[in-house]
Amino acid sequence: MSQAFSAPGKALLAGGYLVLDPSYNSYVTALSSRMHVVLRLGQERSDGLSSIKVLSPQFHNGEWEYITTSKEDLLSVKEVNDRVNPFLIATVNTVLAYIQPSTKYNVQLNIYSDPGYHSQENTTPKLSINGKRSFLCHTQAIHEVAKTGLGSSAGLVSVVTAALISYFGKGKELDKNVVHNVAQIAHCYAQKKIGSGFDVAAAVYGSIIYRRFQPKIIEDLLQHPVFSATGDEKLQKEYSSALRKVVDSDWDFNHTPCTLPPHIRLLMGDIQGGSETPKLVSKILQWKKEKPEQSSALYKDLNAANESLITALDELHKLYKEKHDVYSKGIKFFSDQSIDNLTKEVIPDFTAFYDLISSIKSIRLNLRKLTEYSGASVEPKEQTALLDDCITLKGCFGGVVPGAGGYDAICLLMVDDSIGKFVQASKSDSRFEKVTWLNLHEEKNGIIVEDVRHYLGL
Numbered sequence: 460m461s462q463a464f465s466a467p468g469k470a471l472l473a474g475g476y477l478v479l480d481p482s483y484n485s486y487v488t489a490l491s492s493r494m495h496v497v498l499r500l501g502q503e504r505s506d507g508l509s510s511i512k513v514l515s516p517q518f519h520n521g522e523w524e525y526i527t528t529s530k531e532d533l534l535s536v537k538e539v540n541d542r543v544n545p546f547l548i549a550t551v552n553t554v555l556a557y558i559q560p561s562t563k564y565n566v567q568l569n570i571y572s573d574p575g576y577h578s579q580e581n582t583t584p585k586l587s588i589n590g591k592r593s594f595l596c597h598t599q600a601i602h603e604v605a606k607t608g609l610g611s612s613a614g615l616v617s618v619v620t621a622a623l624i625s626y627f628g629k630g631k632e633l634d635k636n637v638v639h640n641v642a643q644i645a646h647c648y649a650q651k652k653i654g655s656g657f658d659v660a661a662a663v664y665g666s667i668i669y670r671r672f673q674p675k676i677i678e679d680l681l682q683h684p685v686f687s688a689t690g691d692e693k694l695q696k697e698y699s700s701a702l703r704k705v706v707d708s709d710w711d712f713n714h715t716p717c718t719l720p721p722h723i724r725l726l727m728g729d730i731q732g733g734s735e736t737p738k739l740v741s742k743i744l745q746w747k748k749e750k751p752e753q754s755s756a757l758y759k760d761l762n763a764a765n766e767s768l769i770t771a772l773d774e775l776h777k778l779y780k781e782k783h784d785v786y787s788k789g790i791k792f793f794s795d796q797s798i799d800n801l802t803k804e805v806i807p808d809f810t811a812f813y814d815l816i817s818s819i820k821s822i823r824l825n826l827r828k829l830t831e832y833s834g835a836s837v838e839p840k841e842q843t844a845l846l847d848d849c850i851t852l853k854g855c856f857g858g859v860v861p862g863a864g865g866y867d868a869i870c871l872l873m874v875d876d877s878i879g880k881f882v883q884a885s886k887s888d889s890r891f892e893k894v895t896w897l898n899l900h901e902e903k904n905g906i907i908v909e910d911v912r913h914y915l916g917l
């Protein structure tokens with residue numbers, strides 16, 4: 460029996476930092492760069508132990524094996540050959556503790572990541588037998604390859620969780636909420652911190668308006684004494700029942716499906732400027748602690764701007780449905796227009812388009828205030844200049860620094876038919892010489908079942 464699944468990457472278009480607080484909504488776009496897993500029965504071990512073997516053939520030394528240390532002790536998982544992958548062992552541990560398999564298992568998982576997740580330098584493509592899948596092979600180990608911040612670990616944890624839960628569920632229909640909850644716990648354990656979880660939520664559910672779960676739901680689990688006393692069966696059973704109770708409880712968070720309006724597409728630019736999200740987050744949290752009044756006022760304004768983007772996108776969906784011809788005229792108008800030199804005359808029918816443009820401007824204005832007040836380079840001046848340059852070209856509604864911001868990426872909202880000319884024009888414009896436009900788009904679905912035949916020969 461073989462099964463295949465995939466999960467999308469992510470771009471946090473609105474809600475960076477605020478999404479750490481369960482009071483605020485964020486807007487996450489799931490991306491066409493996907494993380495794939497193929498699960499098949501593995502080889503039985505001569506010692507009769509259960510095992511989960513994970514292969515990542517795209518990367519040097521991309522092989523990890525997890526075995527239970529004894530026939531009785533189902534939950535003490537050991538990494539074989541000492542190759543460490545914190546996200547994989549956390550996922551294996553969490554799934555096994557949740558499932559508590561009663562019979563022996565030997566499973567092999569092959570992981571494949573689409574090109575957008577990592578730098579494509581020094582790679583060679585490998586095609587599957589039926590040509591449906593092509594992945595880039597790297598000469599380095601996974602932890603040595605530069606990332607593009609599309610959420611590879613979140614995609615990995617989510618898709619491995621889905622595959623293992625499906626396997627142990629013996630084909631029972633996958634409950635995405637169980638996959639989400641188990642994957643969040645595993646991802647937080649691997650990261651040794653409880654982030655907002657927007658990346659795991661997007662990997663499981665796809666493009667969403669996301670309000671985070673309360674961290675306290677999983678805090679005790681991550682501190683459970685079982686982690687400091689491996690092999691203690693009584694503690695393992697206690698942990699497993701506590702885990703099951705948490706996973707099966709109502710997490711009371713928001714993951715409303717959303718998608719960009721028709722003919723409006725995301726264009727991501729990779730700047731390779733490198734940013735340390737944890738350092739940016741700690742700087743912002745420090746400022747919040749030191750300047751409670753200033754920060755709460757700015758968070759209020761930033762949240763209003765984020766919500767105005769969500770509303771503007773929703774209004775554009777309504778315009779498309781209710782006045783399709785007006786919507787089409789608006790798309791045509793903006794495809795041949797740079798918003799940097801919009802005439803003052805406002806075309807009344809295009810209000811929803813103008814609202815989108817002004818919501819992006821409002822988010823950026825408040826992110827620059829966040830940068831100034833906190834000292835964290837959320838929208839540093841180099842990114843301000845680049846985003847301002849982008850709106851001088853036709854077909855661009857504006858753009859933001861996604862997620863935590865910093866120097867490594869920009870996300871533009873574009874008229875789809877204008878992207879080709881926009882990218883072409885940027886190639887001969889020195890203002891964009893540091894930008895690599897990523898060949899990806901919104902793919903709003905979260906975890907999906909894939910056809911295993913597409914991976915044969917990889």
Ligand SMILES: Nc1ncnc2c1ncn2[C@@H]1O[C@H](COP(=O)(O)OP(=O)(O)O)[C@@H](O)[C@H]1O
Nearest residue numbers: 515544546570572601602606608610611612613
């Ligand atoms: N294809 C893969 N195979 C195995 N492990 C992977 C793969 N992709 C990502 N990982 C794991 O996720 C880690 C990267 O996670 P992280 O630093 O959080 O980056 P990101 O922001 O892309 O999630 C890698 O070092 C590796 O441990």
Ligand SMILES: C[C@@](O)(CCOP(=O)(O)OP(=O)(O)O)CC(=O)O
Nearest residue numbers: 475476608654655656736862863864
């Ligand atoms: C700051 C944040 O709210 C958003 C960070 O978004 P990014 O997409 O920048 O994160 P990385 O995956 O580290 O690149 C932290 C959080 O929500 O956990």
